[in-house]
Amino acid sequence: MLDSSTIMEQSNLPKIFKALSNEQRLKLFQLIYTNQMEKSVNKDLPCLGGQGGVEKAFTMACEYLNISRSTVSHHMKELVNAGLISTTRNGQSFICKINMEAVKAIQHFLR
Numbered sequence: 001m002l003d004s005s006t007i008m009e010q011s012n013l014p015k016i017f018k019a020l021s022n023e024q025r026l027k028l029f030q031l032i033y034t035n036q037m038e039k040s041v042n043k044d045l046p047c048l049g050g051q052g053g054v055e056k057a058f059t060m061a062c063e064y065l066n067i068s069r070s071t072v073s074h075h076m077k078e079l080v081n082a083g084l085i086s087t088t089r090n091g092q093s094f095i096c097k098i099n100m101e102a103v104k105a106i107q108h109f110l111r
Helices: 004-011 013-020 023-041 058-065 069-081 100-110
Strands: 085-090 093-098
Touching: 013 023, 013 069, 013 100, 023 058, 023 069, 023 093, 058 069, 069 085, 093 100
Parallel strands: none
Antiparallel strands: 085 093
């Protein structure tokens, strides 16, 4: 039997999968996720934000994905709207944090 939190998680899955169905957004999400996981293991990695927050300057994402700043901004907005990440502005950079509840919902669905 599903509890109410599982039902709520599963109701957001279409939004999550739609957001991740775009190749550039998937790569951006993977970049943020990988960096956050590496930061949690290696505390010496330079980043802004505490408790697993990771700075992802648009310039870095633009270079990695070879796309414009406005396109990165659009993809970040879609990831936020899907509940996959949260962002906090810090000057011209953003501190991005993966929503681990969304990751758990994906994992639960794939079991």
